[in-house]
Every structure is written in structure tokens, then in C-alpha cells.
Amino acid sequence: MDRRPGPTNRTGLVLLGLVLAVAGAAALARGLGLFGDGRASAPVLGAGTHRFADGHGWFWPAVVAAAVVLALLGLGWLSAQRRAPKLPGLTLEPDASAGATHLSAKAVTSALESEIEEYPGVQSARARLLGSSRRPKVRLNVAYSRRADLADLRHRIDEEALRRLCGALERDSVPTVVRLRLVAADR
Incomplete structure (x- = not known):
């Protein structure tokens, strides 16, 4: 069985790259005022999100936990790239x-x-x-x-x-x- 991570890595990186490129382009367009001057100067999180976060004490700890999990998954993926499958x-x-x-x-x-x-x-x-x-x-x-x-x-x-x-x-x-x-x- 050939367990090469190459094709899976390329597909995952292409998808992640596309998502990040679209998000970055949207953020840049918003900041430059392409969606209107009001949106360019508006806060990223709306008033509804602020009210929700203020009303639920678990919100920000959950955001931090999700970020830590994503960071650990990223580190695990990165360390897996260094290890080539050794042939016994x-x-x-x-x-x-x-x-x-x-x-x-x-x-x-x-x-x-x-x-x-x-x-x-x-x-x-x-x-x-x-x-x-x-x-x-x-x-x-x-x-x-x-x-x-x-x-x-x-x-x-x-x-x-x-x-x-x-x-x-x-x-x-x-x-x-x-x-x-x-x-x-x-x-």
C-alpha cells in the first residue's frame, strides 16, 4: 500500500488557499469601500454578535478553544509532512x-x-x-x-x-x- 500524502495535501492546500484568498479579497474590498463607505468604516462584528457574546459567558472561551484546536491540528499536519513513511x-x-x-x-x-x-x-x-x-x-x-x-x-x-x-x-x-x-x- 502506497500511503503518499501528496495528492491529499495538494487538494487540501488548494481548497484552503481558495477559501483564504476569497476571504482576503472580500476583506480588502470591504476595507477599500467597494461595498459602500458605510461598510468600510463599520466594525467587523455587528451589534447582534456583541449582544450575543455579552449574554453568553461561554462564547469567547469557545472561540479561544476552537482557535487552539485549529492551531494544534495545523501543527500536527505540519509535523506529519516531515515524516515520510518508513519502509519496514x-x-x-x-x-x-x-x-x-x-x-x-x-x-x-x-x-x-x-x-x-x-x-x-x-x-x-x-x-x-x-x-x-x-x-x-x-x-x-x-x-x-x-x-x-x-x-x-x-x-x-x-x-x-x-x-x-x-x-x-x-x-x-x-x-x-x-x-x-x-x-x-x-x-
Whole structure:
């Protein structure tokens, strides 16, 4: 099952953007007097709303509670954007009726990390397997020192480590994001 949040996020953001754009345009038009000069200088909340709020002590606490809930939902949504669904393992055979070989993601990423950490100048490597068994993806973070030859390091990651990974996973290619980070001193 591919649980990508992309299409849902785009739809939600488009709808939210349209609602906010319409509300903002209406507020701007009212403030500029396009609905009449009387409405431009009138308070946002009418007298009826003020009377209702004054007559019901729960009104403003309910407004605050609703705002807090919306803020928490927004923060939860925002934090969910940072987390990509981590793949726990892979099934190598496409046809499960003939049997299946399951490979843990930890085994795959540990082997990749160990190999890259042996390259000259590499301080550490962290790999994460994402996506699905049918379409695995790799996110790779490599910290290297000044003594590393960056062009050689990038070439070895691409031509050696990732090619071995593709062979082990029986794939022609595995989409990979490689982040290289220079660290100050050798350990």
C-alpha cells in the first residue's frame, strides 16, 4: 500500500488557499469601500454578535478553544509532512504464490551504511528506506571530512554502493536522495 500524502495535501492546500484568498479579497474590498463607505468604516462584528457574546459567558472561551484546536491540528499536519513513511522491509518476489523472500529494511540500510562509512574521509552514513516493496526509495545522509575527495565520494556512492544495493534488491534502479554534509574535524 502506497500511503503518499501528496495528492491529499495538494487538494487540501488548494481548497484552503481558495477559501483564504476569497476571504482576503472580500476583506480588502470591504476595507477599500467597494461595498459602500458605510461598510468600510463599520466594525467587523455587528451589534447582534456583541449582544450575543455579552449574554453568553461561554462564547469567547469557545472561540479561544476552537482557535487552539485549529492551531494544534495545523501543527500536527505540519509535523506529519516531515515524516515520510518508513519502509519496514521488502518482499523481493513479485509473485507471492511461488514463495516470498522478506528482507528487513534495517539489513539493507545497515549494509549500505557500513559500505559507505568505509570510504576515505566519510565520518558517518545514515540510510533510510522509504516507499513500498514495489517502489523502494532510499534517503542517504553522508557526513564527510575535508580529506575526502568529494567527486570521488559521489562517484563511489553512485557507481559502487548504490549499484550493489540495486543488485541486492533485484532492481534496475532505486530512486535515491543523497545529502552530503561537510563536518569540521576527523574523528
